[in-house]
Amino acid sequence: MATKGRVKGIIANLVIVEADGPVSQNEICFINLKGVDLMAEVIKVYGNNAYVQVFESTRGLRVGDEVRFEGHMLEVQLGPGLLSKNYDGLENDLNAMKGVFLNRGEYTAPLDEKKLWEFKPTAKAGDSVTAGDWLGEVEENNMPHRIMVPFSFSDKYTIKIIVGEGKYTIKDTVAVLTDSKGKEIPVTMVQKWPVKIPIKAYKEKPRPFKLLETGVRTIDTLNPVVEGGTGFIPGPFGCGKTVLQHAISKQAEADIVVVAACGERANEVVELFTEFPELEDPRTGRKLMERTIIIANTSNMPVAAREASVYTAMTISEYYRNMGLRVLMLADSTSRWAQALREMSNRLEELPGPDAFPMDLPAIISNFYSRAGYTILNNGESGSITFIGTVSPAGGNLKEPVTESTKKAARCFYALAQQRADSKRYPAIDPIDSYSKYLEYPEFAEYVSNKIEEGWIDKVNEAKNLLLRGKEVYEQINILGDDGVPIDYHVTFWKSEIIDFIILQQDAFDRIDQSTPIERQKYMLNHVLDVCKTDFEFENFNEVSMFFKRIINQYKQMNYSEFKSEKFNNFEKELNNIIAERKIA
Amino acid sequence: METKAFQKIYTKITQITKATCSLHATGIGYNELAVVHGRLAQVVKILEDEVTLQVFGGTEGIPTNAEVVFMGKPPSLKVSDDLAGRFFNAYGEPIDGGPPVEGEEREIGGPSVNPVRRKQPSELIATGIAGIDLNNTLVSGQKIPFFADPDQPFNQVMAMVALRAKTDKIILGGMGLTNDDYLFYKNVFDNAGALDRIISFVNTTEDAPVERLLVPEMALTAAEYFAVDRNQTVLVLLTDMTLYADALSIVSNRMDQIPSKDSMPGSLYSDLAKIYEKAVQFPDGGSITIIAVTTLSGGDITHAIPDNTGYITEGQLFLRKDTDIGKVIVDPFRSLSRLKQLVIGKKTREDHPQVMNTAVRLFADAANAKTKLENGFDLTDYDERSLRFAKDYSNKLLAIDVNIDINEMLDTGWQLFKKHFRVEEVGIKKELVDKYWPKD
Numbered sequence A: 001m002a003t004k005g006r007v008k009g010i011i012a013n014l015v016i017v018e019a020d021g022p023v024s025q026n027e028i029c030f031i032n033l034k035g036v037d038l039m040a041e042v043i044k045v046y047g048n049n050a051y052v053q054v055f056e057s058t059r060g061l062r063v064g065d066e067v068r069f070e071g072h073m074l075e076v077q078l079g080p081g082l083l084s085k086n087y088d089g090l091e092n093d094l095n096a097m098k099g100v101f102l103n104r105g106e107y108t109a110p111l112d113e114k115k116l117w118e119f120k121p122t123a124k125a126g127d128s129v130t131a132g133d134w135l136g137e138v139e140e141n142n143m144p145h146r147i148m149v150p151f152s153f154s155d156k157y158t159i160k161i162i163v164g165e166g167k168y169t170i171k172d173t174v175a176v177l178t179d180s181k182g183k184e185i186p187v188t189m190v191q192k193w194p195v196k197i198p199i200k201a202y203k204e205k206p207r208p209f210k211l212l213e214t215g216v217r218t219i220d221t222l223n224p225v226v227e228g229g230t231g232f233i234p235g236p237f238g239c240g241k242t243v244l245q246h247a248i249s250k251q252a253e254a255d256i257v258v259v260a261a262c263g264e265r266a267n268e269v270v271e272l273f274t275e276f277p278e279l280e281d282p283r284t285g286r287k288l289m290e291r292t293i294i295i296a297n298t299s300n301m302p303v304a305a306r307e308a309s310v311y312t313a314m315t316i317s318e319y320y321r322n323m324g325l326r327v328l329m330l331a332d333s334t335s336r337w338a339q340a341l342r343e344m345s346n347r348l349e350e351l352p353g354p355d356a357f358p359m360d361l362p363a364i365i366s367n368f369y370s371r372a373g374y375t376i377l378n379n380g381e382s383g384s385i386t387f388i389g390t391v392s393p394a395g396g397n398l399k400e401p402v403t404e405s406t407k408k409a410a411r412c413f414y415a416l417a418q419q420r421a422d423s424k425r426y427p428a429i430d431p432i433d434s435y436s437k438y439l440e441y442p443e444f445a446e447y448v449s450n451k452i453e454e455g456w457i458d459k460v461n462e463a464k465n466l467l468l469r470g471k472e473v474y475e476q477i478n479i480l481g482d483d484g485v486p487i488d489y490h491v492t493f494w495k496s497e498i499i500d501f502i503i504l505q506q507d508a509f510d511r512i513d514q515s516t517p518i519e520r521q522k523y524m525l526n527h528v529l530d531v532c533k534t535d536f537e538f539e540n541f542n543e544v545s546m547f548f549k550r551i552i553n554q555y556k557q558m559n560y561s562e563f564k565s566e567k568f569n570n571f572e573k574e575l576n577n578i579i580a581e582r583k584i585a
Numbered sequence B: 001m002e003t004k005a006f007q008k009i010y011t012k013i014t015q016i017t018k019a020t021c022s023l024h025a026t027g028i029g030y031n032e033l034a035v036v037h038g039r040l041a042q043v044v045k046i047l048e049d050e051v052t053l054q055v056f057g058g059t060e061g062i063p064t065n066a067e068v069v070f071m072g073k074p075p076s077l078k079v080s081d082d083l084a085g086r087f088f089n090a091y092g093e094p095i096d097g098g099p100p101v102e103g104e105e106r107e108i109g110g111p112s113v114n115p116v117r118r119k120q121p122s123e124l125i126a127t128g129i130a131g132i133d134l135n136n137t138l139v140s141g142q143k144i145p146f147f148a149d150p151d152q153p154f155n156q157v158m159a160m161v162a163l164r165a166k167t168d169k170i171i172l173g174g175m176g177l178t179n180d181d182y183l184f185y186k187n188v189f190d191n192a193g194a195l196d197r198i199i200s201f202v203n204t205t206e207d208a209p210v211e212r213l214l215v216p217e218m219a220l221t222a223a224e225y226f227a228v229d230r231n232q233t234v235l236v237l238l239t240d241m242t243l244y245a246d247a248l249s250i251v252s253n254r255m256d257q258i259p260s261k262d263s264m265p266g267s268l269y270s271d272l273a274k275i276y277e278k279a280v281q282f283p284d285g286g287s288i289t290i291i292a293v294t295t296l297s298g299g300d301i302t303h304a305i306p307d308n309t310g311y312i313t314e315g316q317l318f319l320r321k322d323t324d325i326g327k328v329i330v331d332p333f334r335s336l337s338r339l340k341q342l343v344i345g346k347k348t349r350e351d352h353p354q355v356m357n358t359a360v361r362l363f364a365d366a367a368n369a370k371t372k373l374e375n376g377f378d379l380t381d382y383d384e385r386s387l388r389f390a391k392d393y394s395n396k397l398l399a400i401d402v403n404i405d406i407n408e409m410l411d412t413g414w415q416l417f418k419k420h421f422r423v424e425e426v427g428i429k430k431e432l433v434d435k436y437w438p439k440d
């Protein structure tokens, strides 16, 4: 018999429930408030009292109100039809909700249960299978959506029956499996999974090594992320975290993009809702929305569901990864998730850690990041989840618990600098402080040597070195004055400025400049490095800045033109003429 | 507040702090209102039969045997078209001598708009101030605060912006407003003949600080009525949100919550977001735009209040005195309107984005030159020119007394570029230079 309970105490969205039977940690329950069911999750148990966080406003709730425990944790439904959907943090279909306002207690089905899908079996009767193995597929937005043995099936099974090609709803049985004890279990196209538990229905998780193109030069060229890699973008408010993530979500070479808008602005999600159905994925020519799933728990939506939203997004990502797809998951902002944890921990009167965050914050963050990764599936295919989260450090100070914990968990660090943002050097990723650990992976070096060009990593490091040298001489010039240093210093500084203006800076709102394919990045980096290696002749330091400003201006015009178009070529010709003016032969 | 016949009266308070009191009571709803010793209060905590109330008017002088009556409903406001032109206190009671407003009673702090039911903001709000229209263009449905030190003329600028913006309603939510500032707003609106489209909810420095907590939600409930039920464009002015946040911390500290940064409650981000996220553009034409004031102490924006605000709002407007020209300007470095890209170059002339960015970049060059000068270094010719440009730019565009239309701002920008720089120094797309670089 299901456990029931009664409300005993209420402090904002923390409710104390006296239970009449067993309850488990993280179990879901519904609190009945005048006929409306409010969903909640058990976060602490003390004697007969279950402390639950309610995913809705508790206004009007009374002591004595009835509670029904569900016997399972917070779970999501996984099946065909997830793509292109807009969900809240608990996987309610936002578009299916009635009215302009979000009504408390309104829960909508995540998947269309009536829709008929064209199922094609890919396994046959007699095959032995385990969790995550592919049984068949349906076409979802022009991509094969694999129907798998449910992840919760922990035994070894034999396929007894598998249906033939035909139209089925997600609730129809498409296969019957026999477990090791001979029990027959029907399988449909939909399954459920508790979001806080990682899906591990794959063979192995090797180190990731394949470049994931994002079209953002300062990432791809300088500090690349890989398929199945992790990265994070910390930065003070207004420095460009969201713009950068949106750019990545539009341009990245991924099959599926899952965007978790976690405690941020509603208007930013509206931007995705508005643009993604219109914008095309340049690689497939299909609308971006077709490969995207948006999980929106904006800052005004219930705080407890904010924490759930990142897990919901990750679980959906894991589901698609197991189909052998390259999934990109973005979360903006993981700090809001951490703050949701903090609010709850404070209400529970737990002993606080630094900045009043819960003590186990570092563990929670690193567990979450570890769910990303490159996996080899049971059938030998590969899939990946690349995860990039933003962090919003209080006061812009990176020495705070969320940033520090994330730094330990993520492999790429894209630090946005206030100073760069102030001087409109977008994207404001600090080229000196930021890093990508993948540059150190020999398997990655080999991969880009083949994919881009021989010795690519050396060129990347050369560019980084020039940037660092530029920064050093700039400090010298500032201390000693323009004419207190040799002319060479000015030249070194301005060469680094070329890299900054032409490779690093990128206009996210220019149709052409916003996304640079790797082929073009290669061309530009080579061009710029050649100029940096060239010796020039100058009489005085004033000439230096004048000359390089002309060069930068010319390069910029190239960045704004279609690659290798006539315009582009003309600008390049003019550029080469300018270079020749002072070049020492 | 009158009591109804069936309401139970309690007379035994068990605990009193500066902002809260507790008593034994049953059948009480969370967030319900009560009257304690004639003062309005709200349920903030229930543990079995012990109920804790936050007393808006403060607890001074409340005896343990004070009368406590529960009202069975959360704070609410009666909404109708009759709200227009009226002045209310934080409880929504008229303070202008007029009769109470009749209308549908709505709970304040109601549910959020479903994000998929929002429309992307796209209507430019012109203010005539180039520091705003050119560099930090406002869009209806946006939420944006002025970050200003207390001595800066933010109330004047805000009133000016409100009156120039062509909106159907202006709703003023005043928190800890001095009586002088309250009268200033009243006068400005009156003189502009705009009183019939103004609605005010005001808590002045003479009122209890905790009462302020009701003001934003009162103002926004009225705003939602006009924007949703009447499809009107509504501009909500909230001043001063720093005093609002201070009131939040008073209450949470009284409730023994563990404070996070700067003694603010850990939930500050969510608390502020709930208010600011009421800014919205509806598909049917109605909209709520929020312009707020967050006063800083000593210009420190890393303090928890401006910091959390910056993470929530869609940009911020910084006012700063430019000592070179002796005028208050909208600081182009720290100010930002994040929705500007939805309108600039689209609803405004194509050269808008580049003129804006270039001018700010050149202004930054001038700032560098100034540092050089201060450090006793010689200036290059370029430095000298950028300094002269900066002065012109401040005077003709950034100063808050500028009042011109956007094309004129753009033309002024090009003239200043030409006056001080060569084409290749400005780094603007060639097509635009060909078209807009002033010909003699």
Ligand SMILES: Nc1ncnc2c1ncn2[C@@H]1O[C@H](COP(=O)(O)OP(=O)(O)OP(=O)(O)O)[C@@H](O)[C@H]1O
Pocket: A235, A236, A237, A238, A239, A240, A241, A242, A243, A244, A264, A392, A426, A427, A428, A506, A507, A508, A509, B310, B311, B312, B336, B337, B338, B339, B341
């Ligand atoms: N690559 C870019 N090109 C041009 N402008 C940019 C770029 N990146 C950021 N910006 C400008 O900076 C503004 C703020 O960027 P964004 O909203 O991404 O900041 P954020 O770091 O996400 O801030 P918050 O933490 O408050 O959410 C944008 O509205 C835009 O004007």
Ligand SMILES: [Mg+2]
Pocket: A241, A242, A243, A264, A332
């Ligand atoms: Mg952001």
